[in-house]
Amino acid sequence: xxxxxxxxxxxxxxxxxxxxxxxxxxxxxxxxxxxxxxxxxxxxxxxxxxxxxxxxxxxxxxxxxxxxxxxxxxxxxxxxxxxxxxxxxxxxxxxxxxxxxxxxxxxxxxxxxxxxxxxxxxxxxxxxxxxxxxxxxx
Numbered sequence: 001x002x003x004x005x006x007x008x009x010x011x012x013x014x015x016x017x018x019x020x021x022x023x024x025x026x027x028x029x030x031x032x033x034x035x036x037x038x039x040x041x042x043x044x045x046x047x048x049x050x051x052x053x054x055x056x057x058x059x060x061x062x063x064x065x066x067x068x069x070x071x072x073x074x075x076x077x078x079x080x081x082x083x084x085x086x087x088x089x090x091x092x093x094x095x096x097x098x099x100x101x102x103x104x105x106x107x108x109x110x111x112x113x114x115x116x117x118x119x120x121x122x123x124x125x126x127x128x129x130x131x132x133x134x135x136x137x138x
Contacts, residue, residue, distance in 0.1 A: 095123040
């Protein structure tokens with residue numbers, strides 16, 4: 001009795017079908033996992049780009065607000081003086097801690113409000129010309 005050879009040489013061994021199916025299932029599973037991972041990465045990249053875009057727009061909005069305050073001061077509007085600058089003018093006041101979910105609340109859906117619950121902006125425009133410039137001494 002020989003164990004490795006089939007009785008009829010024209011018929012392949014019966015276990016080869018099972019091994020072939022298992023190999024095919026393994027290849028299909030590997031391809032499925034690979035495609036799922038690629039789509040997960042694409043979704044994560046898209047979310048990161050969206051978040052970066054939102055952060056960029058918020059930064060631009062704060063800069064535009066600062067420009068508007070300085071422009072208003074230069075024109076003498078809103079309690080400012082176009083003749084003399086001092087630290088009690090509106091441009092020198094601290095922008096208080098403002099939560100973004102409260103500032104942008106009506107414009108956001110519930111998921112974005114939950115994501116922005118911990119995000120806030122605050123700031124201060126400082127007068128750099130009031131500082132002593134050592135570079136001008138030489």
